Amino acid sequence: xxxxxxxxxxxxxxxxxxxxADQVFPHLxxxxxxxxxxxxxxxxxxxxxxxxxxxxxSLLYVMEDGASAEIAIxxxxxxxxxxxxxxxxxxPSRAVVQSAxxxxxxxxxxxxxxxxxxxxxxxxxxxxxxxLLTQMAQTAVCNRHHTLDQQFCRWLLxxxxxxxxxxxxxxxxxxxxxxGVRREGVTEAAGNVQKAGLxxxxxxxIKVLDRAGLEARACECYAVVKKEFDRLLxxxxxxxxxxxxxxxxxxxxxxxx
Amino acid sequence: xxxxxxxxxxxxxxxxxxxxADQVFPHLxxxxxxxxxxxxxxxxxxxxxxxxxxxxxSLLYVMEDGASAEIAIxxxxxxxxxxxxxxxxxxPSRAVVQSAxxxxxxxxxxxxxxxxxxxxxxxxxxxxxxxLLTQMAQTAVCNRHHTLDQQFCRWLLxxxxxxxxxxxxxxxxxxxxxxGVRREGVTEAAGNVQKAGLxxxxxxxIKVLDRAGLEARACECYAVVKKEFDRLLxxxxxxxxxxxxxxxxxxxxxxxx
DNA sequence: TTACTTATGTACGCTGCCGCACATAAGTAA
DNA sequence: TTACTTATGTGCGGCAGCGTACATAAGTAA
Numbered sequence: 049x050x051x052x053x054x055x056x057x058x059x060x061x062x063x064x065x066x067x068x069a070d071q072v073f074p075h076l077x078x079x080x081x082x083x084x085x086x087x088x089x090x091x092x093x094x095x096x097x098x099x100x101x102x103x104x105x106s107l108l109y110v111m112e113d114g115a116s117a118e119i120a121i122x123x124x125x126x127x128x129x130x131x132x133x134x135x136x137x138x139x140p141s142r143a144v145v146q147s148a149x150x151x152x153x154x155x156x157x158x159x160x161x162x163x164x165x166x167x168x169x170x171x172x173x174x175x176x177x178x179x180l181l182t183q184m185a186q187t188a189v190c191n192r193h194h195t196l197d198q199q200f201c202r203w204l205l206x207x208x209x210x211x212x213x214x215x216x217x218x219x220x221x222x223x224x225x226x227x228g229v230r231r232e233g234v235t236e237a238a239g240n241v242q243k244a245g246l247x248x249x250x251x252x253x254i255k256v257l258d259r260a261g262l263e264a265r266a267c268e269c270y271a272v273v274k275k276e277f278d279r280l281l282x283x284x285x286x287x288x289x290x291x292x293x294x295x296x297x298x299x300x301x302x303x304x305x
Numbered sequence: 306x307x308x309x310x311x312x313x314x315x316x317x318x319x320x321x322x323x324x325x326a327d328q329v330f331p332h333l334x335x336x337x338x339x340x341x342x343x344x345x346x347x348x349x350x351x352x353x354x355x356x357x358x359x360x361x362x363s364l365l366y367v368m369e370d371g372a373s374a375e376i377a378i379x380x381x382x383x384x385x386x387x388x389x390x391x392x393x394x395x396x397p398s399r400a401v402v403q404s405a406x407x408x409x410x411x412x413x414x415x416x417x418x419x420x421x422x423x424x425x426x427x428x429x430x431x432x433x434x435x436x437l438l439t440q441m442a443q444t445a446v447c448n449r450h451h452t453l454d455q456q457f458c459r460w461l462l463x464x465x466x467x468x469x470x471x472x473x474x475x476x477x478x479x480x481x482x483x484x485g486v487r488r489e490g491v492t493e494a495a496g497n498v499q500k501a502g503l504x505x506x507x508x509x510x511i512k513v514l515d516r517a518g519l520e521a522r523a524c525e526c527y528a529v530v531k532k533e534f535d536r537l538l539x540x541x542x543x544x545x546x547x548x549x550x551x552x553x554x555x556x557x558x559x560x561x562x
Numbered sequence: 563t564t565a566c567t568t569a570t571g572t573a574c575g576c577t578g579c580c581g582c583a584c585a586t587a588a589g590t591a592a
Numbered sequence: 593t594t595a596c597t598t599a600t601g602t603g604c605g606g607c608a609g610c611g612t613a614c615a616t617a618a619g620t621a622a
Contacts, residue, residue: 230611
């Protein structure tokens with residue numbers, strides 16, 4: 049592939065100091081992340097961790113009756129497969145590619161070795177895991193207390209923050225599966241938000257027209273998660289995160305390792 | 306206090322090998338955990354971690370409008386304050402004593418030192434944190450999909466698993482706050498379960514009469530969490546966990562360090 | 563064009579929980 | 593006893609989201 053890509057498109061990798069990066073980057077494997085691809089299944093031992101760059105991954109739990117609910121979203125700010133270094137090797141949830149793109153992956157062996165060095169990598173991974181804890185906690189709160197409209201906005205914002213651009217390719221059917229609600233419910237919520245002029249929705253393509261309006265319409269859960277991620281992972285301030293931008297655009301095209 | 310107590314009443318502490326225990330135990334402080342006591346507040350830096358022995362602690366998020374929702378329950382199987390060693394030093398949630406009793410606490414300084422040794426203590430703490438992740442995730446799923454009756458049973462079982470005995474002292478008002486529902490809702494759920502002969506409820510005292518029945522009435526979420534805790538923290542098999550019982554009774558009365 | 567699949571929109575009755583108001587009962591203190 | 597607080601039980605209108613069924617519209621392939 050000649051497409052411009054760089055491990056630093058992922059914030060966690062970008063935040064590694066040069067010395068660590070030199071050790072880790074050669075072992076990264078650039079992989080495509082097709083929509084719907086299952087990175088790991090409930091209870092199955094993982095082989096790799098994934099650092100998404102242009103893709104988004106959903107962690108979701110699938111119930112016995114087939115219904116599902118999203119637990120957390122991981123994009124270019126994080127890593128999929130924390131249980132590899134946390135020691136469990138698997139989880140009861142499933143990881144599915146929610147938005148197609150690419151990721152860098154690293155073998156479980158290597159993550160564990162890097163983690164055990166107790167250096168910057170370990171530090172980053174632990175802080176990311178705590179951010180993940182917050183995201184899950186807030187999902188629980190949101191599921192309990194907030195309306196579908198609010199949850200739709202929260203979900204949209206969380207997803208957008210993890211992707212370049214202000215557009216999302218995603219059918220209402222898929223969103224419904226993520227949120228654990230009916231497809232019709234999403235139709236209505238999306239309709240409301242569109243009537244309010246905040247987004248335009250056309251057959252699986254969502255474009256955000258008024259980001260501030262979206263944030264106002266979402267519940268506090270979005271802000272709580274956002275703030276906690278910013279606090280725990282302030283990559284912009286890391287001297288090593290070479291020129292990582294104060295905006296939310298993570299891409300540095302045309303750069304190579 | 307002459308009451309028999311021992312750090313090993315807490316599973317995490319009990320699982321430490323003798324060498325580590327000798328280092329850690331002298332720095333433990335035995336503290337009372339009165340009902341309603343707030344161990345840490347949202348966003349405030351923590352000073353200690355707590356290892357509950359005979360108490361239960363609720364991690365809950367309090368919304369802007371005052372409504373709340375429980376994120377996770379911690380008892381004698383775990384530790385309160387994971388963000389101290391995860392690196393965040395605080396979280397957006399609050400920790401409240403849900404069932405009065407005691408705990409051992411350790412200064413943040415000491416946990417971090419122990420953690421950084423990358424020994425058995427770190428290993429245990431990380432695995433516990435992964436179990437906590439699962440509990441939070443399942444709370445989110447449960448809030449989304451299951452009825453109040455089911456959630457009440459799940460909550461009751463999770464609480465009981467973290468306490469000695471088969472009785473719980475807890476008003477419906479408090480349970481409602483934990484679950485994030487109306488007090489009347491809990492009245493009804495508890496009434497249903499009582500009519501079914503599974504519990505007896507009398508002014509804040511819940512006694513379990515038919516544990517198997519309760520488990521059957523709860524949703525799959527309870528079993529998922531239980532199974533994952535058992536998998537990640539199989540203390541019974543640790544050679545160091547001196548004679549820790551194959552049943553769920555954690556108390557070893559009359560023993561001292 | 564035509565036929566077909568996919569994505570979205572709409573309607574209707576049902577249910578679980580909410581918000582509120584109030585009633586009852588069990589403990590507690592004088 | 594009486595008065596008071598605390599804990600629980602009950603009833604009712606309202607509403608968000610569910611399950612279901614069906615309609616429409618946009619793409620796709622012949």
